[in-house]
Amino acid sequence: MKKCEQIYEGKAKKVFATDDPNLCIVDYKDDATAFNGQKKGTIVGKGVVNNRMSNFMFQLLEKHGVKTHFVEELSDRETLVKKVSIVPLEVIIRNLSAGSFAKRYGVEEGIEFAQPTIEFSYKNDDLGDPLINDYHALALGLATQEEIDTIKAMAFKVNEVMKEYFKKLDVILVDFKLEFGKTADGEIVLADEISPDTCRFWDVHTHEKLDKDRFRRDLGGVEEAYAEMMKRIGL
Ligand code: C5P
Structure with missing residues (x-):
């Protein structure tokens, strides 16, 4: 290649x-x-x-x-x-309150939801990735209803698989962002990355942050947190 x-x-x-x-x-x-x-x-x-x-x-x-x-x-x-064309939606799944959700709705971080939430942001740096709903995505022609339904079902499935996987490593999967792409033959596939940059990981016992929030919030120990996640996964 x-x-x-x-x-x-x-x-x-x-x-x-x-x-x-x-x-x-x-x-x-x-x-x-x-x-x-x-x-x-x-x-x-x-x-x-x-x-x-x-x-x-x-x-x-x-x-x-x-x-x-x-x-x-x-x-x-x-x-x-x-090779895919990226659907310009950032798809965020949350299991616990944190980050922009906690700020936007005036709640503390760490509240476990009865069921996961999903939200979309319009992937557009100039606009600061604004929050949008399905109707807005359709109006803007970002995806079709069928594609949005597929993306939602895939995102919740990803959450189920990852939540269970990380639980075994004593890690709480707080929330994460996914991006999807369309292949040449029109199939929707999961794209981009799944990493400590795009997920919030908390240690189950101490709630220590093992992700990019250490960089965002100047908490120190950024490299160590990324290395700890690799160690727990066995990589
Ligand atoms: O900041 P916020 O609480 O909305 O982030 C939710 C989740 O999405 C976090 O896990 C964060 O790492 C991820 N995210 C991302 N890229 C963005 C916005 C959020 O990976 N542009």
């Missing part, structure tokens, strides 16, 4: 074309941003953690019938994926 020209650079990843029009190579960086790029920094080794953890999670999800963009891990930071 030949790595060709760079076709995209995001805050945490670069994407390269390959000599196969249906495949791309994702290259994970150590660059860290928060608050829509207002806070910038580096988390040493983050690219390796996020690449390897994402690939592990994608393979676990595939075993449970969730279709993903994952094809093959090429190196510590590079992965071969199916």
Whole structure:
């Protein structure tokens, strides 16, 4: 597989074309941003953690019938994926209150919900990824109703699989963000990444944060938290 020209650079990843029009190579960086790029920094080794953890999670999800963009891990930071057009929705599932939910609704963090919640943000940096509902997504032509229904069902399935998996590692899956893509033949697959950048992980006993909130909130021990998650997964 030949790595060709760079076709995209995001805050945490670069994407390269390959000599196969249906495949791309994702290259994970150590660059860290928060608050829509207002806070910038580096988390040493983050690219390796996020690449390897994402690939592990994608393979676990595939075993449970969730279709993903994952094809093959090429190196510590590079992965071969199916070429998709990203649906411009950030899909957030929450099991406990935290982050923007706690702030928006004026509740403390750590309240366990009777059932998980789902929300969509319109993926648009210039607008600061505003919260939108299904009707807005349809009105803006971001996805069809059928695609939205598929995305919701897949997101809840991902939550069930991941919540159970992390529970066995003494980790509470507080919330996470997913992105979906459409393949050349129109199939919706899970894309982007699943990592401490995109999930909130709390230790079940101490509620110690083992994710990017350590960077966002200047709590220190960022690299150690990412390494602890890798250790618990056995990577
Ligand atoms: O900030 P907020 O509480 O809305 O984040 C919910 C979840 O989505 C967190 O796990 C966070 O890491 C993730 N997220 C993300 N990328 C964003 C916004 C949120 O990965 N742009």
